[in-house]
Every structure is written in C-alpha cells, then in structure tokens.
Amino acid sequence: MLDRLCLAVDCVVFSVSATDLQVMLIKRGIPPFAGEWALPGGFVRRDESLEATARRELYEETGITKIYLEQLYTFGDVDRDPRERVVTVAYYALINLKDQSIRPSTDASQAQWFPVQNLPKLVFDHERIFATAMQRLRAKVRYEPIGFELLPPKFTLPELQKLYELILGCPLDKRNFRKKILAMDLLIDLGEKETGVKRRAGKLYQFDQDKYQQLKQKGFNFEI
C-alpha cells in the first residue's frame, strides 16, 4: 500500500587552492551517464543513517575521512532521475586540503577538483544542488565561522581574507576586514611567522573554537 522509494545522498565538497574555491566532482564509472561529471554520492542503505551514507560514500569515492559535513537540502522532483524515483538528501562539506589528498575508487572512475567558476556540465539536477550549496556557503560564512574548516590550523590574515574573497566572489577592503575579524577577538596570535615565503613573512593565527563556543552560548554573533 505504501510506496517505497530509493533515497540517495549527494555531497558538495568544497576546498580552496591558492587561487580558487573548488568543488570535487566524480567522473561516473557506471550508467546512467557513464563518463559524465557528477557530485559524489550514493544510495542510502536500510540500516544506515543519512550522515553515515554521506561519510561512507565520500570515503569510498575519494578516501576522505576528516571533513566538516552539514545537511543542505532534500531534492525530490518526481523526474530527477531517469531510472526511477530517487529522492536525494544533499550535504555540503568543507575540507582543508593540506591535511588530506583524494584518491578515486570503487564506482567512481575519477575524482577531481574544479574551480567553482569553471565547472563542466553536471548530470541529474546536480547543477541545482551545487548552486544551492554555493548560496548556503556564501550566506553562512558571514555569520558562522565555518570558513576556518577550509584553512590549515595555522594561517595568516591575508590567507583568511583571500579565503573570504574566494567564497564571496568579490574583493574585500583589507583594513576593514582586519578590523572586523580582530575585534571579535577569536584569533589566537601564535607568536610565529610563516616560513618558506619570498615576501615578508606574515604572523600566524589560530581560530579559538573553544572561546567561540562559549561566546555563542551567551548570545554572541559572529559576523564578517
């Protein structure tokens, strides 16, 4: 009497390079759309929570384990999959690439990073899912300190500003940015400088997650 449906999870995984905000795509190894680009994902098993599916698929397709993961939106148009009715719960993920590299495996023949402003055509409704994730990330970095998930634990202020510029897609005023971020007093000055750079070495900072959590409990709002 009840209809039973296939449920999938798809992930929009973001990282940053020196010059780009990038997203991970998978060249599909199996039909439908074999050889075309898609977001990494797969089907939810009967005995598996949604987030467990997301973590399993990311691990199987890319080898990634340590990742910031958050549910984005559930896409359920009746005809979004040519095979049969498939509803997909989309997640977005942020990863600091300096800690991990990606390797393709199992049902994905190839995993690759693409700059967000230069993506190939995506299968299913994955372009819509990607656009929704972009919008959420842009909105959320302004009022939650999630951007730090994309950086290594130690970073300079110019690196942090560059990250925000890549996500927001526009340049930010340097003085204003420094003033705002330092006024929140959430960066720990490590008393160290970056090494191995030709230009003048910048001071290294660390985000104070414990202090942020305490302040948040008391009603503090992060804002950039």
Add this chain to the structure above:
Amino acid sequence: MLDRLCLAVDCVVFSVSATDLQVMLIKRGIPPFAGEWALPGGFVRRDESLEATARRELYEETGITKIYLEQLYTFGDVDRDPRERVVTVAYYALINLKDQSIRPSTDASQAQWFPVQNLPKLVFDHERIFATAMQRLRAKVRYEPIGFELLPPKFTLPELQKLYELILGCPLDKRNFRKKILAMDLLIDLGEKETGVKRRAGKLYQFDQDKYQQLKQKGFNFEI
C-alpha cells in the same frame, strides 16, 4: 539490490493568537501511537514531489490551503519509526489565522493549536523536529521578513512588535524596535486606523513585499 525506503513529510505549522505563538498538532487516529499527539504529515507517493505531499497532507488533515511553506531538515535516524525505516522530510509553515480556520479530517481524528511553551508529549522524533523548527524560525525572522506571514495584511506596530516578542521569547525595547523597522522603509502607512478597540486606535501598516524583493536583488539585508 537497492534498498527502498518509506519517505514521509512532517509539518511544523506556526500561527499566532493574541497571547501565544502556537503550533498545530494532530491527535493520531490510527496506530502506531493512536490517541497521541503528532505533527501533521504523511507518506510521499511515488508520483508526488515533497512539497506536494506537504500541501496535500496539510489540506487533508486541516483544510488549510494558503500557507507559507519551507523545507526545514530531513530526519533519517535508522530507528525513528517502530514500524520500519521511515525517513522524513520536515517542513515548517506559517499561517495567518484570520484568513483561515482549521478542521480535522481523514486519518487525523483531531487537529488543535497549542502554545509553543506548553506542548504535550509528541510521538516519534517529533519533539526534535519541533525544536529544530523553533530554532530556525527564531533565527530567520531576524534576517528575512517572514514574520509578516503570521499577521493579517493590515497590522499595527504594537501587533508587529508583539509577534516578534512571541517568536523570540523575550520583550523588545519599543523605541528601538520602531526605529529599526521604520528605518528600513518597508512598511506602507495605509492612512487608516484599527477599529473596534477600546484603547487608542493604532495606525495600520502593510508590508511592502514588492519593494523588499527589489531591494533584496540589490543586496539589501532585512534585519531586526
């Protein structure tokens, strides 16, 4: 080979009375948990989008048709339903009660409004779904003008302030509130006064949705 699951939609429907922010609950007419209170909802049919399910269930269980509806979050814990694996896509809805009344029907034996601070015990994981909706509503009314969906088209400033106080759960400074809301220049002064009140009649306003949409396109942020 693929597991197929039951997919449901549950709705957290908010309205306001003179004294309370309230949520609509259904006394379940069928097992499991017959006679206990639940959020209105039901199963997604194979040929039906998620939002169509939400609108159909709300209509069947309450007779409500005109409603602001937004997807909230998808809850997929493996053991959240004693019958079998059921994943539920939760929506939250805002309704202006002056336009519509509710009537119970079909598989719900009774539909009733409860003040949010005084809910009965809810079945399944519906308390968690309700808490998630409360959190979303409280956060969102501050940066999107969705609160107006809970008011009749013409309202006074004290009514608007009361609405915000009910949602946020705390009193607001009257001068500050008026200043903030009027400074955005999004309320149309209708040149009318409320009628049928014993106290001094207040000026009636209307929210300028068209102007808000135009401003939003240009990067304007609503903020209370």
